[in-house]
Amino acid sequence: MTTIAVPTEQSNAEEEFEVLDGVSAADQLAGAITISAYEPVGKTIAAAIDAIRPGASEEDCANAICLVESLGRLYRFAKSIRDARLIAKINADGELTLGPVRYYVGNKRSEKCRQGKMSEAVQKIMDAAAGDMDAFVGCLSSSALKVGATRKLLSPADFDAVFETTIEQDLKTGKPVKVLKSADERFLK
Known part of the structure; x- marks a missing residue:
């Protein structure tokens, strides 16, 4: 899992990216974007998916499966970087409003029944x-x-x-x- 440390108001440090297989997350993302500059992503996806037909080779099917799964990972990764940078920007400059949507920084919360307390909660x-x-x-x-x-x-x-x-x-x-x-x-x- 990629973790991104968001700079605090006291820190001017750049975001820190976890290094995966010797390549930083920032470089991985940049590499993915650079690849798409040479071959438009839409055409690559369309060609890979179009190759899946009755009689298609296992390699063609595997390529399409891997491409779509990679795009999902790339989306989640890019979103995590975007969110971290927006948090830093909002912390520095205040809330951001784009049309009817207001972006702000809040605490991530979740509530669930305590471990081993389900029977007591039901009672x-x-x-x-x-x-x-x-x-x-x-x-x-x-x-x-x-x-x-x-x-x-x-x-x-x-x-x-x-x-x-x-x-x-x-x-x-x-x-x-x-x-x-x-x-x-x-x-x-």
Whole structure:
């Protein structure tokens, strides 16, 4: 994971980039941008994806898969650099407003149930709800139950009574939408 240290108001230091394989993150990004200057990215992507057809070689498929995955990594990397520089700029100059969007620096927060306190939390919520299951259910997140663990615990009939499997349909054809799936043998049991 690439980490970028944002200069503080007390520091005039340049951003520090983690060195990966002997090449700094800044140089990696610059290299990716330089490559695209010689061969437009759009044409490269289109050609790689266009090569995937019935009868295409494994190499063509692998090239397209790797290219798109690399673009995803490049996007996340460029975004992290952009965000770090915007944080430094906003810390120095104040908030930035572009049209209806206001950019400002805030603290990253997340809240979750404490480790080992789930049963206690559920009991406290049930007590506070005074038996009102709808109030309790209102405290659950959208996917609060683990499907696999629940399937093991419940009988098939009970599971089917409370869980559903939906298959997305194509609006034009009414047929199931096909998606690319992958299975990494290193993680299969």
